[in-house]
Amino acid sequence: MAIPKLQAYALPESHDIPQNKVDWAFEPQRAALLIHDMQDYFVSFWGENCPMMEQVIANIATLRDYCKQHNIPVYYTAQPKEQSDEDRALLNDMWGPGLTRSPEQQKVVDRLTPDADDTVLVKWRYSAFHRSPLEQMLKESGRNQLIITGVYAHIGCMTTATDAFMRDIKPFMVADALADFSRDEHLMSLKYVAGRSGRVVMTEELLPAPIPASKAALREVILPLLDESDEPFDDDNLIDYGLDSVRMMALAARWRKVHGDIDFVMLAKNPTIDAWWKLLSREVK
Template sequence: MAIPKLNAYALPTAADIPENKVSWAFEPERAALLIHDMQDYFINFWGDNCPMIDQVIANIAALRDYCKQNNIPVYYTAQPKEQSDEDRALLNDMWGPGINNHPEQQGVVAQLAPDDQDTVLVKWRYSAFIRSPLEQALKETGRDQLIICGVYAHIGCMTTATDAFMRDIKPFMVADALADFSREEHLMALKYTAGRSGRVVMTEDLLPVPQSKGQLRALILPLLDESDEPEDDENLIDYGLDSVRMMALAARWRKVHGDIDFVMLAKEPTLDAWWALLSREPKS
């Protein structure tokens, strides 16, 4: 009846993204971020020091940082630590008492702790919209796109995405900023959302440029042919990075840094050099 002990698995990559039925463009001025149920209680089912969860948290943190830099409102869901039987209702039958038995684990994980500018919604059911002011808050701020990340992909996240769709709010499920009971259930949630209620994306699809050298490395590694990882000062071309991929990167990063082009990247194709270019303040 309770949530089982969970095991890590390989997070989805761009190659795992199902075909999206819709091609909605992400528009920051119309978007809000929802960090869903990232409470210690739910994360602790993976145990301590889980690399998969560390990566999910890092991806969510990057999304949150980007949203704060671009005046995109950030919402959290969090179940209360005290829930009456009337409030919990059928959740008792499906999952037992939940956080009621672990009130000390009610808080959001420390790495993602909300600040005074964020809105924390009390979570009563799978959908973040039930018994919450989320829909009204989005309407009042002119937001009709909802970035969804957190846990668990096939339960609350997928249900919230479907509920958003039925309220004419476009959900964007971030594949590598979600976690689930298993990879199979994670991929099922992505497939359902992509075909029925929203658009599935990767963290990097929403971030014009990486927010750290670590994120830059994570972006580049899948583009290389070599199994060995390059050092920060090593030539990426020697590791199989081709000109087509480099041109695609230049086109993407030029949206923020207008002076970046293929020649600039090819002149010194190392992580160190590229991070120096990307970590500059964008020119207004």
């Protein structure tokens, strides 16, 4: 049975997070990020231009940018385009040929394309640890916390979280950086992990204070998000320097926690450091 066509739903918010049984503190120097199965094939079941998936991708991109800035290693899982019947085994019974029938969709979605210093693990089963060096790589680098993002929450992500727990690696399931077949299954996976194998968090909980303290601090937030090596002046259009809509959407989501009126449209209307600092430096009402 193939994966069905999927419908968008409301992503979990803070009030949807189940009671966590553990209160592990997030330690960036002990953490790694996992971007799980964010391949064109698996994302395509929501169709093109799905707002829910745009937000999930934006949240993952925000976490990845944060990890890059703080020397947190980034891992990806990706199923190979060629899988023998022996390799797929019972997956064929459960899901049919899967990605092997659409090899052109094997790559990770464009907005999350791995960098040269990222690690892409070949994915064979639900758990990212199965037939992979992930556990060894984490432990050799002194990492015992795993931030889990991607698809599908109640299948590979939940299984990977539980497998991590059984290997004494603390999983952090990021509720709004995951997607699933349905909201019920998404929430079920969060409840399971929160009560049995990890800690469930929102993207914002893993990030530093959302509002920069100065224009210079805002510049430090923006520069790593640009593709151009040249630094923009404060009144330059940041889009001309490679700032894309996904990262702009993620910034809007972070800053909206303090200034509730900030949204993507407001940032895109005048995408300059000067204009954004004017928005952010207002008195909070």
